[in-house]
Amino acid sequence: MPMSLRHALLALLEAGAMTGYELAKQFDQSVAYVWHAQHSQIYTELRRLESGGLVVARTLARGDKALATKRAYTLTESGLAELRRWVREVEEPPAMRDSAYVKATYLEYGSFQEARTQLRAHRAHYEALRDRYELHVDQLARRETALLRRRLAGSPAESHDAIVAYKVHAYRGLVARARTEIEWAERGLELIDRLEDGGTLPK
Amino acid sequence: MPMSLRHALLALLEAGAMTGYELAKQFDQSVAYVWHAQHSQIYTELRRLESGGLVVARTLARGDKALATKRAYTLTESGLAELRRWVREVEEPPAMRDSAYVKATYLEYGSFQEARTQLRAHRAHYEALRDRYELHVDQLARRETALLRRRLAGSPAESHDAIVAYKVHAYRGLVARARTEIEWAERGLELIDRLEDGGTLPK
DNA sequence: CAGAGCATGTAACGTGTTACATGATTGT
DNA sequence: ACAATCATGTAACACGTTACATGCTCTG
The missing domain is CATH 1.10.10.10 (Winged helix-like DNA-binding domain superfamily/Winged helix DNA-binding domain)
Structure with a gap:
């Protein structure tokens, strides 16, 4: 939990x-x-x-x-x-639960256009997230957020680098994650093009 | 929802x-x-x-x-x-909620060893997931799962490629995701080494 | 004096978790 | 006879969502 x-x-x-x-x-x-x-x-x-x-x-x-x-x-x-x-405490990671991927698995119940709409929405969502995360990484790295300043003000100077570095690392991870999702959606869109052309389906 | x-x-x-x-x-x-x-x-x-x-x-x-x-x-x-x-239907993606990332943000409240333990557990978890997803991708691509065969048996032959391709694409996305998490944990472990050495903290 | 934003909640509901509960059937 | 697994659920609880509800204070 x-x-x-x-x-x-x-x-x-x-x-x-x-x-x-x-x-x-x-x-x-x-x-x-x-x-x-x-x-x-x-x-x-x-x-x-x-x-x-x-x-x-x-x-x-x-x-x-x-x-x-x-x-x-x-x-x-x-x-x-x-x-x-x-x-x-090491927590048990929560069970996987991603509705976008459930749907991606069953896209054959809709038309190619509907499948494209889903993947484009996915891409747009993660593009927006990526941008927000990138902004936040910059703010953290520059130590510009109010909360971070307060934290640093109340902590010994030698711990400052670690406090900032952990947060920057976490948010960079989210940027990487968002990029992975964007690439996935794009590969999906290419796949739909190939399916629709009815041509060869490369592995 | x-x-x-x-x-x-x-x-x-x-x-x-x-x-x-x-x-x-x-x-x-x-x-x-x-x-x-x-x-x-x-x-x-x-x-x-x-x-x-x-x-x-x-x-x-x-x-x-x-x-x-x-x-x-x-x-x-x-x-x-x-x-x-x-x-x-295009669904509103559910709000982000990832306890591992919350904790990654506050790793400074524990020792370097504790931080390493967290990131190693993260890496191990996603390595196991990646392996399971890869196996599943192979089974799907070879059309070896019972359920998929049943689906294909009840569908026109010209739809078979799409049915398989969507599923393979979805699970490959999960493999990519797992890899992103593994890399993130590894970058985190390297970061901790640098923090502990007290040396330079490259951007 | 109006509107934005400060400030604090309650209540009903939906979904998912955990633990419990029971018993029949099949293969060895 | 015994174990595995088939087969189906219930009940209490935790967590989160949505909508509702109220009223004050500051700024222009």
């Missing part, structure tokens, strides 16, 4: 206390690239972490009138311990 | 009537590579498909005594229509 949301939130809070809303914003600009979650789920998970003692919350006033409040969350000792345990 | 299990079952039944158990067996040797499901889920889904009129079931006797029964499922007209509709 992944349960990555829980641990991603702990990791974000390790950089310093944040309110649920702030956390959700930071989440969208970092972890969400690898683990998407709705804001509503983040609020729910924060409450769960709180009742498990992994984070503590302070209620703060919003604005002058103090008619509204917000809650700032801080990582506890036991939350940090859990974060470290999680990094050590 | 993917809901691929539903449609994968329809596609399997298009090859001919099968009992739940047979279907589950065939599933494990084909679709499960791209969409994993427990047998218990397959039985549940078959009942749902039945109540939706996409398949019909006949109750058959098992053995001579007929003390036990089994249920053979057949695709209906409306089931076939749904299968074709699904192939036409």
